[in-house]
Each structure stands twice: as structure tokens, then as C-alpha cells.
Amino acid sequence: QSVLTQPPSASGTPGQRVSISCSGSSSNIGSNTVNWYQQLPGTAPKLLIYSNNQRPSGVPDRFSGSKSGTSASLAISGLQSEDEADYYCAAWDDSLNGYVFGTGTKVTVL
Amino acid sequence: EVQLLESGGDLVQPGGSLRLSCAASGFTFSSCAMSWVRQAPGKGLEWVSHISSSGGSTYYADSVKGRFTVSRDTSKNTLYLQMNSLRAEDTAVYYCARRMVAATAFDYWGQGTLVTVSS
Numbered sequence: 001q002s003v004l005t006q007p008p009s010a011s012g013t014p015g016q017r018v019s020i021s022c023s024g025s026s027s028n029i030g031s032n033t034v035n036w037y038q039q040l041p042g043t044a045p046k047l048l049i050y051s052n053n054q055r056p057s058g059v060p061d062r063f064s065g066s067k068s069g070t071s072a073s074l075a076i077s078g079l080q081s082e083d084e085a086d087y088y089c090a091a092w093d094d095s096l097n098g099y100v101f102g103t104g105t106k107v108t109v110l
Numbered sequence: 111e112v113q114l115l116e117s118g119g120d121l122v123q124p125g126g127s128l129r130l131s132c133a134a135s136g137f138t139f140s141s142c143a144m145s146w147v148r149q150a151p152g153k154g155l156e157w158v159s160h161i162s163s164s165g166g167s168t169y170y171a172d173s174v175k176g177r178f179t180v181s182r183d184t185s186k187n188t189l190y191l192q193m194n195s196l197r198a199e200d201t202a203v204y205y206c207a208r209r210m211v212a213a214t215a216f217d218y219w220g221q222g223t224l225v226t227v228s229s
Contacts, residue, residue, distance in 0.1 A: 035215035037155070045216075047215055088154065090157075098160070104155070
């Protein structure tokens with residue numbers, strides 16, 4: 001079972017800003033960096049944000065990440081139709097000695 | 111170009127075994143730690159196992175510990191996942207993923223291979 005909690009869904013109209021939260025604990029987000037993945041329907045996950053707020057080459061700057069204490073968030077500004085996907089946060093967990101993913105958030109563009 | 115290509119997925123009976131492979135190309139395989147991540151039908155992502163770049167350290171999710179074994183063959187640039195005592199709940203698409211050198215994130219993923227455990 002996932003130890004990182006995300007809202008099951010989020011939505012917005014084109015151009016709006018959408019934010020997704022990720023809640024963890026001291027053993028994961030509280031002591032390690034957070035990464036975010038985007039999964040388009042029927043495809044493999046894609047790295048969106050690493051080390052809390054870093055974007056890999058090719059990821060638009062509309063996507064941004066932040067972390068505070070045992071929580072993190074992903075923001076999508078200027079929402080576009082192609083952003084409709086599932087989003088997962090993830091981090092290493094020192095207690096479990098393993099990598100943990102969030103429960104996932106489905107973003108819908110209205 | 112970095113490429114990860116999984117293979118070995120199949121239909122297997124409960125209690126059976128299967129070995130997945132992940133052929134890596136386009137990068138120095140021996141320098142990168144690797145992981146297996148799975149996704150059950152209609153469900154979220156679940157990390158399964160991790161192996162260090164040297165192969166000297168391995169980690170497993172509690173759900174597969176004692177049943178699955180991760181390994182790597184640097185001469186073949188291939189990552190493996192040996193799965194024994196398979197259960198219905200192991201049914202999923204299995205992805206191999208490369209871990210970034212200077213971060214905990216997985217920057218490249220394969221396309222996945224489907225494992226179905228059913229009688």
C-alpha cells in the first residue's frame with residue numbers, strides 16, 4: 001500500500017493553474033527528496049520533477065515542484081489539454097528501505 | 111539514445127515462476143542503479159526492487175521479499191527479475207527504470223511487460 005497520500009483527482013480549464021499535494025512522513029519526504037512522474041494513458045511513466053523542484057531537460061517550465069516538511073506539491077500553470085494524465089509523487093523511505101510512490105492523482109482538463 | 115526493453119512477461123499459474131529481462135542500451139549500464147516498478151491493471155505504481163550499479167546491494171518491497179530476486183549482467187547490459195511463488199496479486203505490467211546518478215529519481219523507463227498470474 002502507498003505511504004504517500006495524494007488527492008485522487010484534480011481538474012481545471014485550459015490556462016488555469018492546478019496544484020497536487022503529496023503527504024508523507026519523516027521517514028520519506030521529511031528526510032529525502034521528492035520526485036514527480038506523469039503517466040499518459042497507456043504509456044510508461046515519465047519523470048517530470050526530480051530533487052523536489054528540478055525539471056529534466058525537455059519538461060516545460062509550466063510544471064514546478066516544491067517541498068515543505070513532510071509534504072510536497074506539484075503545480076501545473078497554464079493547463080493544457082495534453083496535461084491530462086495521472087501524476088505520482090515518490091521518494092525513498094528510510095524506514096522501509098525502499099522507494100515509495102504516492103496514490104496517484106488523475107488530472108482532467110475540462 | 112537511452113533505451114530499456116523489457117521481455118519475458120507471460121501467463122503463468124499461481125505458484126509458478128518467471129524471469130523478466132530488461133535490455134539496456136545507449137548508456138554505461140555498469141554506472142547506473144536500476145529498479146523494477148509494477149502497475150496492476152487500473153492501479154497505481156508500486157516499486158518492486160532495486161539493485162545498485164555494482165550489483166552488490168539489492169532492495170525489495172515487503173510484498174515480494176523472499177520470492178523475487180533482482181540481478182544484473184554487465185557483460186550483456188541486462189537487468190533481470192526472477193519471480194518465484196507467483197500469486198494472483200503479482201499480475202501487473204512490470205517496468206524497468208534507470209535511476210539518475212545524482213538523484214533518487216528514475217529518468218528512463220522501459221515500455222513494460224505484462225505478467226498475468228492465473229489458473
